[in-house]
Amino acid sequence: MKARELVLGVPVLQPARLGRDAVEEIVRHRPDALVWVAYGNLIPAALIDAARKRAVNVHASLLPRWRGAAPVARAILAGDRDTGITLMEGTPALDAGPILSQERTQIAPDETAGELTARLAALGARTLERDLGRYLRGELRGRPQNEEHATVAPKLTTADGLIDWTRPADEIARRVRAMSPQPGAHTTIKGQRLVIVRATVAGGTPEQNGTVRVREGMPHVAAGAGWVRLDEVRPAGKRTMPGADWARGARDLESSRVPS
Template identity: 40%
Template sequence: MRLIFAGTPAFSVMALDALVEAGHEIVAVYTQPDRPAGRGQKLSASPVAQRAATLGLPTFKPAKLRGNDAALDEMRALDAECMVVVAYGLILPQAVLDIPRRGCLNIHASLLPRWRGAAPIQRAVLAGDPQTGVTIMQMDAGLDTGPMLLLEALPIPADATSGDIHDALARLGARLIVQALDGIERNALPAQVQPAEGATYASKLTKEEARLDWSLPAAELLRRVHGYNPMPGAWCEWNGERIKLLRAALETGRDTGSSEPGSVLAADERGLSVATSQGVLRIIEMQRPGGRPSSPMAAYGQRPPLDQRLT
Protein backbone atom coordinates (compact mmCIF):
# COMPACT_ATOMS: atom_id res chain seq x y z
CA MET A 1 0.00 0.00 0.00
CA ARG A 2 0.88 3.65 -0.36
CA LEU A 3 1.05 4.70 3.30
CA ILE A 4 1.45 7.81 5.37
CA PHE A 5 3.09 7.07 8.72
CA ALA A 6 2.54 9.31 11.74
CA GLY A 7 4.47 8.76 14.97
CA THR A 8 6.94 10.45 17.26
CA PRO A 9 8.57 8.51 20.17
CA ALA A 10 10.72 5.40 20.23
CA PHE A 11 7.57 3.27 20.63
CA SER A 12 6.66 4.13 17.02
CA VAL A 13 9.98 3.28 15.38
CA MET A 14 9.58 -0.49 15.35
CA ALA A 15 6.24 -0.19 13.51
CA LEU A 16 7.81 2.06 10.88
CA ASP A 17 10.60 -0.48 10.32
CA ALA A 18 8.10 -3.33 10.09
CA LEU A 19 6.06 -1.54 7.42
CA VAL A 20 9.15 -0.84 5.34
CA GLU A 21 10.36 -4.43 5.69
CA ALA A 22 6.92 -5.71 4.65
CA GLY A 23 7.25 -3.86 1.35
CA HIS A 24 4.77 -1.04 1.90
CA GLU A 25 5.52 2.27 0.23
CA ILE A 26 5.88 4.97 2.87
CA VAL A 27 5.16 8.13 0.90
CA ALA A 28 5.58 10.43 3.92
CA VAL A 29 6.36 10.38 7.62
CA TYR A 30 4.65 12.86 9.94
CA THR A 31 6.15 13.53 13.34
CA GLN A 32 6.30 16.19 16.04
CA PRO A 33 8.54 19.25 15.47
CA ASP A 34 12.06 19.18 16.91
CA ARG A 35 12.11 19.84 20.66
CA PRO A 36 14.77 20.96 23.17
CA ALA A 37 16.34 17.92 24.81
CA GLY A 38 19.17 17.04 27.16
CA ARG A 39 21.06 19.21 29.58
CA GLY A 40 21.99 21.68 26.86
CA GLN A 41 18.36 21.91 25.69
CA LYS A 42 19.46 21.75 22.06
CA LEU A 43 16.79 21.11 19.44
CA SER A 44 16.54 17.39 18.76
CA ALA A 45 14.56 15.48 16.16
CA SER A 46 12.12 12.84 17.39
CA PRO A 47 13.15 9.16 17.29
CA VAL A 48 10.78 8.67 14.34
CA ALA A 49 12.29 11.63 12.45
CA GLN A 50 15.77 10.25 13.04
CA ARG A 51 14.78 6.82 11.78
CA ALA A 52 12.97 8.27 8.76
CA ALA A 53 16.12 10.19 7.84
CA THR A 54 18.15 6.97 8.00
CA LEU A 55 15.59 5.27 5.74
CA GLY A 56 15.54 8.23 3.34
CA LEU A 57 11.82 8.88 3.82
CA PRO A 58 10.29 12.34 3.28
CA THR A 59 9.36 13.80 6.65
CA PHE A 60 6.91 16.52 7.65
CA LYS A 61 6.76 18.21 11.07
CA PRO A 62 3.69 20.46 11.25
CA ALA A 63 3.06 22.06 14.64
CA LYS A 64 -0.66 21.45 14.15
CA LEU A 65 -3.05 19.91 11.65
CA ARG A 66 -6.37 21.41 12.70
CA GLY A 67 -7.00 24.52 10.63
CA ASN A 68 -3.72 24.04 8.74
CA ASP A 69 -4.92 24.19 5.12
CA ALA A 70 -1.42 24.03 3.69
CA ALA A 71 -0.64 20.82 5.58
CA LEU A 72 -3.95 19.27 4.51
CA ASP A 73 -3.33 20.10 0.84
CA GLU A 74 0.15 18.63 1.16
CA MET A 75 -1.28 15.45 2.64
CA ARG A 76 -3.95 15.10 -0.05
CA ALA A 77 -1.31 15.40 -2.76
CA LEU A 78 0.40 12.28 -1.38
CA ASP A 79 -2.51 10.13 -2.65
CA ALA A 80 -2.14 7.63 0.19
CA GLU A 81 -4.34 4.58 0.55
CA CYS A 82 -4.01 4.45 4.33
CA MET A 83 -2.43 6.33 7.21
CA VAL A 84 -0.84 4.43 10.11
CA VAL A 85 -0.74 6.39 13.38
CA VAL A 86 1.14 5.34 16.50
CA ALA A 87 1.82 7.73 19.39
CA TYR A 88 1.91 10.72 17.04
CA GLY A 89 1.01 13.29 19.67
CA LEU A 90 -1.35 15.42 17.59
CA ILE A 91 -5.12 15.07 17.45
CA LEU A 92 -6.20 14.24 13.89
CA PRO A 93 -9.19 16.35 12.83
CA GLN A 94 -11.90 14.80 10.68
CA ALA A 95 -10.43 16.53 7.63
CA VAL A 96 -7.27 14.43 8.03
CA LEU A 97 -9.14 11.20 8.78
CA ASP A 98 -11.02 11.61 5.50
CA ILE A 99 -7.91 11.94 3.31
CA PRO A 100 -6.58 8.35 2.96
CA ARG A 101 -8.86 6.22 0.79
CA ARG A 102 -8.89 3.34 3.29
CA GLY A 103 -8.86 5.55 6.37
CA CYS A 104 -6.47 5.88 9.30
CA LEU A 105 -5.32 2.99 11.50
CA ASN A 106 -4.04 3.46 15.03
CA ILE A 107 -1.74 1.15 17.00
CA HIS A 108 -3.00 1.60 20.56
CA ALA A 109 -1.11 0.11 23.50
CA SER A 110 -4.03 -1.33 25.47
CA LEU A 111 -6.93 -3.74 25.17
CA LEU A 112 -9.60 -1.25 24.21
CA PRO A 113 -11.89 0.05 25.52
CA ARG A 114 -9.72 -0.13 28.66
CA TRP A 115 -7.20 2.69 28.94
CA ARG A 116 -8.11 5.05 26.17
CA GLY A 117 -5.89 8.12 26.25
CA ALA A 118 -2.33 9.28 26.68
CA ALA A 119 -0.65 6.82 29.09
CA PRO A 120 -2.21 3.37 28.65
CA ILE A 121 0.93 1.36 29.43
CA GLN A 122 1.70 3.10 32.71
CA ARG A 123 -1.91 3.16 33.87
CA ALA A 124 -2.23 -0.59 33.31
CA VAL A 125 0.85 -1.28 35.45
CA LEU A 126 -0.23 1.21 38.11
CA ALA A 127 -3.67 -0.40 38.34
CA GLY A 128 -2.19 -3.85 38.77
CA ASP A 129 -3.85 -5.18 35.61
CA PRO A 130 -2.88 -8.80 34.97
CA GLN A 131 -2.62 -8.14 31.24
CA THR A 132 -2.52 -5.46 28.60
CA GLY A 133 -2.06 -5.67 24.85
CA VAL A 134 -2.33 -3.90 21.51
CA THR A 135 -5.45 -2.91 19.60
CA ILE A 136 -5.34 -2.00 15.91
CA MET A 137 -8.19 0.47 15.54
CA GLN A 138 -9.88 2.29 12.67
CA MET A 139 -9.68 5.90 13.81
CA ASP A 140 -12.68 8.17 14.20
CA ALA A 141 -13.08 11.65 15.65
CA GLY A 142 -13.33 10.37 19.24
CA LEU A 143 -10.52 9.65 21.68
CA ASP A 144 -9.53 6.05 20.90
CA THR A 145 -13.17 5.17 20.30
CA GLY A 146 -13.01 3.77 16.75
CA PRO A 147 -13.90 0.23 15.69
CA MET A 148 -11.35 -2.50 16.40
CA LEU A 149 -9.67 -4.54 13.68
CA LEU A 150 -7.18 -6.66 15.62
CA LEU A 151 -6.48 -7.20 19.30
CA GLU A 152 -3.90 -9.32 21.10
CA ALA A 153 -3.24 -9.60 24.83
CA LEU A 154 0.09 -9.59 26.67
CA PRO A 155 0.51 -10.62 30.33
CA ILE A 156 2.05 -8.14 32.79
CA PRO A 157 4.59 -9.98 34.99
CA ALA A 158 4.73 -8.91 38.63
CA ASP A 159 8.30 -7.62 38.26
CA ALA A 160 7.74 -5.76 34.96
CA THR A 161 8.17 -2.00 34.68
CA SER A 162 6.33 0.21 32.25
CA GLY A 163 9.55 0.34 30.25
CA ASP A 164 9.61 -3.45 29.97
CA ILE A 165 5.97 -3.54 28.83
CA HIS A 166 6.58 -0.62 26.44
CA ASP A 167 9.23 -2.59 24.56
CA ALA A 168 7.12 -5.76 24.39
CA LEU A 169 4.07 -3.85 23.11
CA ALA A 170 6.16 -2.02 20.51
CA ARG A 171 7.17 -5.40 19.07
CA LEU A 172 3.59 -6.67 19.23
CA GLY A 173 2.18 -3.55 17.59
CA ALA A 174 4.70 -3.74 14.75
CA ARG A 175 3.64 -7.30 14.00
CA LEU A 176 -0.09 -6.63 14.25
CA ILE A 177 -0.11 -3.56 11.98
CA VAL A 178 1.48 -5.54 9.16
CA GLN A 179 -1.08 -8.29 9.73
CA ALA A 180 -3.92 -5.74 9.75
CA LEU A 181 -2.86 -4.11 6.48
CA ASP A 182 -2.64 -7.52 4.85
CA GLY A 183 -6.20 -8.25 5.98
CA ILE A 184 -7.44 -4.90 4.68
CA GLU A 185 -5.82 -5.47 1.30
CA ARG A 186 -7.67 -8.80 1.06
CA ASN A 187 -10.92 -7.29 2.39
CA ALA A 188 -10.78 -9.97 5.08
CA LEU A 189 -10.66 -7.93 8.26
CA PRO A 190 -14.09 -7.00 9.63
CA ALA A 191 -14.25 -4.18 12.18
CA GLN A 192 -15.88 -4.57 15.59
CA VAL A 193 -17.48 -1.71 17.48
CA GLN A 194 -15.91 -1.15 20.89
CA PRO A 195 -18.13 -2.16 23.81
CA ALA A 196 -19.24 0.71 26.01
CA GLU A 197 -18.74 -1.35 29.16
CA GLY A 198 -15.26 -1.31 30.70
CA ALA A 199 -14.03 1.93 29.15
CA THR A 200 -11.40 3.77 31.21
CA TYR A 201 -9.25 6.83 30.60
CA ALA A 202 -5.45 6.83 30.87
CA SER A 203 -4.64 10.41 31.85
CA LYS A 204 -1.20 11.93 31.38
CA LEU A 205 1.39 11.31 34.06
CA THR A 206 2.75 14.05 36.29
CA LYS A 207 5.89 14.29 38.43
CA GLU A 208 3.77 15.25 41.41
CA GLU A 209 1.74 12.04 41.38
CA ALA A 210 4.94 9.98 41.17
CA ARG A 211 6.04 10.97 44.70
CA LEU A 212 5.81 7.92 46.91
CA ASP A 213 3.64 7.93 50.03
CA TRP A 214 5.13 5.41 52.46
CA SER A 215 1.87 5.18 54.40
CA LEU A 216 0.53 3.09 51.51
CA PRO A 217 0.84 -0.72 51.48
CA ALA A 218 3.99 -2.22 50.00
CA ALA A 219 2.03 -3.85 47.16
CA GLU A 220 0.69 -0.47 46.04
CA LEU A 221 4.11 1.15 46.28
CA LEU A 222 5.59 -1.66 44.19
CA ARG A 223 3.12 -0.92 41.40
CA ARG A 224 4.04 2.77 41.57
CA VAL A 225 7.77 2.17 41.44
CA HIS A 226 7.37 -0.03 38.37
CA GLY A 227 4.53 1.95 36.79
CA TYR A 228 6.46 5.23 36.78
CA ASN A 229 9.65 3.65 35.42
CA PRO A 230 11.11 5.11 33.25
CA MET A 231 9.02 8.29 33.19
CA PRO A 232 8.42 10.35 35.21
CA GLY A 233 10.16 8.11 37.78
CA ALA A 234 8.84 7.29 41.24
CA TRP A 235 10.63 9.47 43.77
CA CYS A 236 10.99 10.41 47.41
CA GLU A 237 13.38 12.32 49.62
CA TRP A 238 16.12 10.68 51.64
CA ASN A 239 18.77 12.40 53.72
CA GLY A 240 18.02 15.71 52.02
CA GLU A 241 18.19 14.31 48.48
CA ARG A 242 15.46 13.67 45.96
CA ILE A 243 16.02 10.13 44.74
CA LYS A 244 14.33 8.04 42.08
CA LEU A 245 13.30 4.47 42.81
CA LEU A 246 13.41 2.31 39.69
CA ARG A 247 12.91 -1.33 40.64
CA ALA A 248 11.59 -3.00 43.75
CA ALA A 249 10.12 -6.22 45.15
CA LEU A 250 7.90 -7.27 48.01
CA GLU A 251 9.94 -8.64 50.90
CA THR A 252 8.47 -11.45 52.94
CA GLY A 253 9.67 -12.76 56.27
CA ARG A 254 10.61 -9.39 57.73
CA ASP A 255 8.47 -7.70 60.40
CA THR A 256 8.20 -3.91 60.43
CA GLY A 257 7.58 -3.98 64.19
CA SER A 258 6.88 -0.47 65.45
CA SER A 259 8.89 1.21 62.67
CA GLU A 260 7.31 4.21 61.01
CA PRO A 261 6.51 3.95 57.30
CA GLY A 262 9.58 4.99 55.34
CA SER A 263 12.02 3.67 57.95
CA VAL A 264 15.00 1.76 56.59
CA LEU A 265 15.03 -1.67 58.20
CA ALA A 266 18.10 -3.12 56.51
CA ALA A 267 20.53 -2.62 53.63
CA ASP A 268 22.59 -5.29 51.90
CA GLU A 269 23.54 -6.51 48.44
CA ARG A 270 19.91 -7.52 47.79
CA GLY A 271 18.68 -3.95 48.24
CA LEU A 272 17.16 -1.58 50.75
CA SER A 273 14.35 -2.84 53.01
CA VAL A 274 11.82 -0.08 53.76
CA ALA A 275 8.84 -0.24 56.12
CA THR A 276 5.40 0.65 54.78
CA SER A 277 1.95 0.69 56.37
CA GLN A 278 1.53 -2.95 55.31
CA GLY A 279 4.62 -5.00 54.62
CA VAL A 280 8.17 -4.27 53.54
CA LEU A 281 9.31 -2.97 50.16
CA ARG A 282 12.81 -3.89 49.01
CA ILE A 283 14.38 -1.25 46.76
CA ILE A 284 16.54 -3.03 44.19
CA GLU A 285 17.53 -0.17 41.90
CA MET A 286 17.59 3.57 42.48
CA GLN A 287 19.16 6.78 41.19
CA ARG A 288 20.67 9.66 43.14
CA PRO A 289 20.71 13.22 41.73
CA GLY A 290 23.27 13.39 38.92
CA GLY A 291 24.02 9.70 39.27
CA ARG A 292 23.28 6.61 37.26
CA PRO A 293 20.80 3.84 38.06
CA SER A 294 22.42 1.42 40.49
CA SER A 295 21.82 -0.69 43.55
CA PRO A 296 21.34 1.28 46.79
CA MET A 297 24.64 -0.02 48.20
CA ALA A 298 26.53 1.02 45.06
CA ALA A 299 24.81 4.40 44.99
CA TYR A 300 25.96 5.23 48.52
CA GLY A 301 29.34 3.54 48.48
CA GLN A 302 28.25 0.89 50.99
CA ARG A 303 27.25 3.61 53.49
CA PRO A 304 23.55 4.41 53.01
CA PRO A 305 22.07 6.80 55.63
CA LEU A 306 20.16 4.13 57.52
CA ASP A 307 19.20 6.49 60.33
CA GLN A 308 17.12 8.62 57.97
CA ARG A 309 13.53 7.89 56.91
CA LEU A 310 12.41 8.02 53.31
CA THR A 311 9.73 10.70 52.96
Protein backbone atom coordinates in the same frame (compact mmCIF):
# COMPACT_ATOMS: atom_id res chain seq x y z
CA MET B 1 12.18 3.42 7.52
CA LYS B 2 12.88 7.05 6.63
CA ALA B 3 16.05 6.11 4.75
CA ARG B 4 14.21 3.47 2.73
CA GLU B 5 11.40 5.87 1.86
CA LEU B 6 13.89 8.44 0.62
CA VAL B 7 15.54 5.83 -1.61
CA LEU B 8 12.13 4.90 -3.02
CA GLY B 9 11.24 8.53 -3.62
CA VAL B 10 8.44 8.56 -1.05
CA PRO B 11 7.91 12.01 0.51
CA VAL B 12 8.90 12.13 4.19
CA LEU B 13 7.16 14.70 6.38
CA GLN B 14 8.16 15.21 10.02
CA PRO B 15 5.99 17.97 11.50
CA ALA B 16 6.54 18.76 15.17
CA ARG B 17 2.77 18.95 15.63
CA LEU B 18 -0.34 18.29 13.57
CA GLY B 19 -1.33 21.91 13.07
CA ARG B 20 -3.27 23.22 10.11
CA ASP B 21 -0.20 23.62 7.88
CA ALA B 22 0.95 20.05 8.56
CA VAL B 23 -2.51 18.63 7.91
CA GLU B 24 -2.84 20.55 4.65
CA GLU B 25 0.57 19.31 3.49
CA ILE B 26 -0.31 15.67 4.20
CA VAL B 27 -3.72 16.04 2.55
CA ARG B 28 -2.04 17.48 -0.54
CA HIS B 29 -0.26 14.16 -1.09
CA ARG B 30 -3.62 12.32 -1.19
CA PRO B 31 -2.56 9.34 0.97
CA ASP B 32 -4.03 5.92 0.20
CA ALA B 33 -4.16 5.00 3.87
CA LEU B 34 -3.44 6.58 7.22
CA VAL B 35 -1.86 4.69 10.13
CA TRP B 36 -0.92 6.10 13.50
CA VAL B 37 0.71 4.32 16.41
CA ALA B 38 0.66 5.29 20.10
CA TYR B 39 -0.03 8.91 19.19
CA GLY B 40 -1.92 9.81 22.36
CA ASN B 41 -3.66 12.85 20.86
CA LEU B 42 -6.64 13.52 18.64
CA ILE B 43 -6.21 13.19 14.87
CA PRO B 44 -7.98 15.94 12.89
CA ALA B 45 -11.04 14.73 11.00
CA ALA B 46 -9.77 16.43 7.83
CA LEU B 47 -6.70 14.20 7.89
CA ILE B 48 -8.71 11.02 8.42
CA ASP B 49 -11.08 11.96 5.60
CA ALA B 50 -8.12 12.51 3.27
CA ALA B 51 -7.15 8.83 3.32
CA ARG B 52 -8.50 7.48 0.03
CA LYS B 53 -8.91 4.01 1.47
CA ARG B 54 -9.01 3.87 5.25
CA ALA B 55 -7.40 4.95 8.52
CA VAL B 56 -6.03 2.62 11.20
CA ASN B 57 -5.01 3.34 14.79
CA VAL B 58 -2.62 0.99 16.66
CA HIS B 59 -2.95 1.26 20.45
CA ALA B 60 -1.03 -0.41 23.28
CA SER B 61 -3.93 -1.76 25.33
CA LEU B 62 -6.90 -4.08 25.07
CA LEU B 63 -9.49 -1.45 24.28
CA PRO B 64 -11.80 -0.14 25.53
CA ARG B 65 -9.61 -0.39 28.65
CA TRP B 66 -6.98 2.37 28.89
CA ARG B 67 -7.78 4.87 26.18
CA GLY B 68 -5.30 7.72 26.13
CA ALA B 69 -1.64 8.67 26.31
CA ALA B 70 -0.26 6.29 28.99
CA PRO B 71 -1.96 2.89 28.62
CA VAL B 72 1.13 0.83 29.52
CA ALA B 73 1.88 2.64 32.77
CA ARG B 74 -1.77 2.72 33.80
CA ALA B 75 -2.12 -1.03 33.25
CA ILE B 76 0.88 -1.72 35.49
CA LEU B 77 -0.32 0.74 38.14
CA ALA B 78 -3.71 -0.94 38.26
CA GLY B 79 -2.15 -4.37 38.71
CA ASP B 80 -3.50 -5.71 35.42
CA ARG B 81 -2.23 -9.20 34.70
CA ASP B 82 -2.34 -8.80 30.94
CA THR B 83 -2.55 -6.18 28.24
CA GLY B 84 -2.04 -6.18 24.49
CA ILE B 85 -2.39 -4.45 21.16
CA THR B 86 -5.54 -3.18 19.51
CA LEU B 87 -5.94 -2.35 15.83
CA MET B 88 -8.97 -0.15 15.30
CA GLU B 89 -10.55 1.99 12.65
CA GLY B 90 -9.18 5.51 12.93
CA THR B 91 -11.70 8.11 14.07
CA PRO B 92 -11.45 11.68 15.42
CA ALA B 93 -12.45 10.42 18.89
CA LEU B 94 -9.55 9.34 21.12
CA ASP B 95 -8.94 5.58 20.78
CA ALA B 96 -12.67 4.95 20.34
CA GLY B 97 -12.90 3.48 16.83
CA PRO B 98 -14.36 0.06 15.97
CA ILE B 99 -11.95 -2.78 16.85
CA LEU B 100 -10.42 -4.71 13.96
CA SER B 101 -8.17 -7.14 15.86
CA GLN B 102 -6.46 -7.60 19.21
CA GLU B 103 -3.44 -9.51 20.51
CA ARG B 104 -3.09 -10.29 24.21
CA THR B 105 0.09 -10.71 26.27
CA GLN B 106 0.79 -11.23 29.97
CA ILE B 107 2.53 -8.56 32.03
CA ALA B 108 5.57 -10.05 33.79
CA PRO B 109 5.63 -9.47 37.57
CA ASP B 110 8.86 -7.43 37.41
CA GLU B 111 8.34 -5.78 34.00
CA THR B 112 8.77 -2.00 33.81
CA ALA B 113 6.73 0.28 31.58
CA GLY B 114 9.75 0.76 29.34
CA GLU B 115 10.30 -2.96 28.93
CA LEU B 116 6.63 -3.67 28.32
CA THR B 117 6.40 -0.82 25.81
CA ALA B 118 9.24 -2.35 23.80
CA ARG B 119 7.49 -5.73 23.75
CA LEU B 120 4.20 -4.19 22.72
CA ALA B 121 5.88 -2.20 19.95
CA ALA B 122 7.15 -5.44 18.41
CA LEU B 123 3.77 -7.11 18.88
CA GLY B 124 2.03 -4.12 17.33
CA ALA B 125 4.31 -4.19 14.29
CA ARG B 126 3.58 -7.88 13.71
CA THR B 127 -0.15 -7.35 14.15
CA LEU B 128 -0.18 -4.40 11.76
CA GLU B 129 1.82 -6.33 9.16
CA ARG B 130 -0.64 -9.21 9.39
CA ASP B 131 -3.91 -7.28 9.41
CA LEU B 132 -3.47 -3.95 7.59
CA GLY B 133 -3.68 -5.48 4.12
CA ARG B 134 -6.68 -7.56 5.13
CA TYR B 135 -8.47 -4.47 6.35
CA LEU B 136 -7.71 -2.42 3.25
CA ARG B 137 -9.04 -5.27 1.10
CA GLY B 138 -12.27 -5.31 3.09
CA GLU B 139 -11.59 -8.66 4.76
CA LEU B 140 -11.76 -7.27 8.31
CA ARG B 141 -14.79 -5.54 9.76
CA GLY B 142 -14.68 -3.45 12.91
CA ARG B 143 -16.83 -4.14 15.96
CA PRO B 144 -17.96 -1.27 18.20
CA GLN B 145 -16.24 -0.78 21.54
CA ASN B 146 -18.28 -1.29 24.70
CA GLU B 147 -18.47 2.21 26.17
CA GLU B 148 -19.55 0.85 29.55
CA HIS B 149 -16.13 -0.80 29.93
CA ALA B 150 -14.06 2.18 28.77
CA THR B 151 -11.35 3.56 31.06
CA VAL B 152 -8.91 6.39 30.46
CA ALA B 153 -5.11 6.50 30.69
CA PRO B 154 -4.08 10.14 31.21
CA LYS B 155 -0.55 11.31 30.43
CA LEU B 156 1.88 10.84 33.31
CA THR B 157 3.23 13.79 35.26
CA THR B 158 6.05 14.16 37.77
CA ALA B 159 3.43 14.13 40.52
CA ASP B 160 2.40 10.61 39.48
CA GLY B 161 5.87 9.43 40.45
CA LEU B 162 5.75 10.65 44.05
CA ILE B 163 5.68 7.65 46.39
CA ASP B 164 3.18 7.59 49.24
CA TRP B 165 4.75 5.32 51.85
CA THR B 166 1.43 4.82 53.63
CA ARG B 167 0.37 2.65 50.70
CA PRO B 168 0.98 -1.15 50.63
CA ALA B 169 4.38 -2.37 49.46
CA ASP B 170 3.01 -4.18 46.40
CA GLU B 171 1.26 -1.01 45.21
CA ILE B 172 4.47 1.01 45.64
CA ALA B 173 6.48 -1.58 43.71
CA ARG B 174 3.96 -1.33 40.86
CA ARG B 175 4.33 2.44 40.84
CA VAL B 176 8.09 2.10 40.54
CA ARG B 177 7.67 -0.21 37.53
CA ALA B 178 5.01 1.98 35.95
CA MET B 179 7.11 5.14 36.22
CA SER B 180 10.25 3.59 34.70
CA PRO B 181 11.92 5.06 32.75
CA GLN B 182 9.87 8.28 32.84
CA PRO B 183 8.87 10.29 34.82
CA GLY B 184 10.47 8.11 37.51
CA ALA B 185 9.16 7.08 40.93
CA HIS B 186 10.71 9.32 43.55
CA THR B 187 10.92 10.11 47.24
CA THR B 188 13.00 12.28 49.55
CA ILE B 189 15.60 10.89 51.93
CA LYS B 190 17.65 13.17 54.19
CA GLY B 191 16.41 16.17 52.25
CA GLN B 192 17.59 14.81 48.88
CA ARG B 193 15.44 13.62 46.00
CA LEU B 194 15.92 9.94 45.19
CA VAL B 195 14.53 8.26 42.08
CA ILE B 196 13.79 4.58 42.64
CA VAL B 197 14.48 2.72 39.40
CA ARG B 198 13.75 -0.84 40.55
CA ALA B 199 12.18 -2.13 43.74
CA THR B 200 10.98 -5.41 45.21
CA VAL B 201 8.39 -6.24 47.85
CA ALA B 202 10.15 -7.64 50.93
CA GLY B 203 9.08 -9.18 54.21
CA GLY B 204 10.07 -8.17 57.71
CA THR B 205 8.81 -7.06 61.10
CA PRO B 206 6.34 -4.18 60.65
CA GLU B 207 7.60 -0.70 61.55
CA GLN B 208 6.25 2.80 61.09
CA ASN B 209 5.84 3.60 57.42
CA GLY B 210 8.76 5.58 56.03
CA THR B 211 11.31 3.91 58.32
CA VAL B 212 14.60 3.15 56.54
CA ARG B 213 16.61 0.02 57.33
CA VAL B 214 19.64 -1.62 55.73
CA ARG B 215 19.37 -5.41 55.61
CA GLU B 216 22.12 -7.57 54.18
CA GLY B 217 23.54 -4.45 52.58
CA MET B 218 20.30 -3.49 50.82
CA PRO B 219 18.20 -0.42 51.69
CA HIS B 220 14.59 -1.10 52.70
CA VAL B 221 11.73 1.29 53.43
CA ALA B 222 8.68 0.38 55.50
CA ALA B 223 5.40 0.82 53.66
CA GLY B 224 1.85 0.94 54.97
CA ALA B 225 1.88 -2.84 54.69
CA GLY B 226 5.18 -4.65 54.12
CA TRP B 227 8.62 -3.43 53.11
CA VAL B 228 10.06 -2.18 49.83
CA ARG B 229 13.64 -3.09 48.92
CA LEU B 230 15.37 -0.46 46.81
CA ASP B 231 17.23 -2.51 44.19
CA GLU B 232 18.32 0.35 41.90
CA VAL B 233 18.25 4.06 42.61
CA ARG B 234 19.32 7.36 41.07
CA PRO B 235 20.34 10.04 43.57
CA ALA B 236 19.94 13.67 42.55
CA GLY B 237 22.62 14.64 40.03
CA LYS B 238 24.10 11.14 39.85
CA ARG B 239 23.89 8.03 37.70
CA THR B 240 21.68 5.03 38.32
CA MET B 241 23.35 2.63 40.74
CA PRO B 242 22.62 -0.55 42.71
CA GLY B 243 20.79 0.12 45.94
CA ALA B 244 23.61 -1.55 47.88
CA ASP B 245 26.18 0.89 46.45
CA TRP B 246 24.02 3.85 47.38
CA ALA B 247 23.47 2.49 50.91
CA ARG B 248 27.22 2.08 51.46
CA GLY B 249 27.84 5.70 50.51
CA ALA B 250 24.93 7.23 52.40
CA ARG B 251 25.63 8.47 55.92
CA ASP B 252 23.36 7.68 58.88
CA LEU B 253 20.84 6.08 56.56
CA GLU B 254 19.19 4.02 59.29
CA SER B 255 18.51 7.11 61.39
CA SER B 256 16.46 8.65 58.59
CA ARG B 257 12.84 8.42 57.51
CA VAL B 258 11.18 9.22 54.24
CA PRO B 259 8.15 11.53 54.27
CA SER B 260 4.78 9.91 53.83
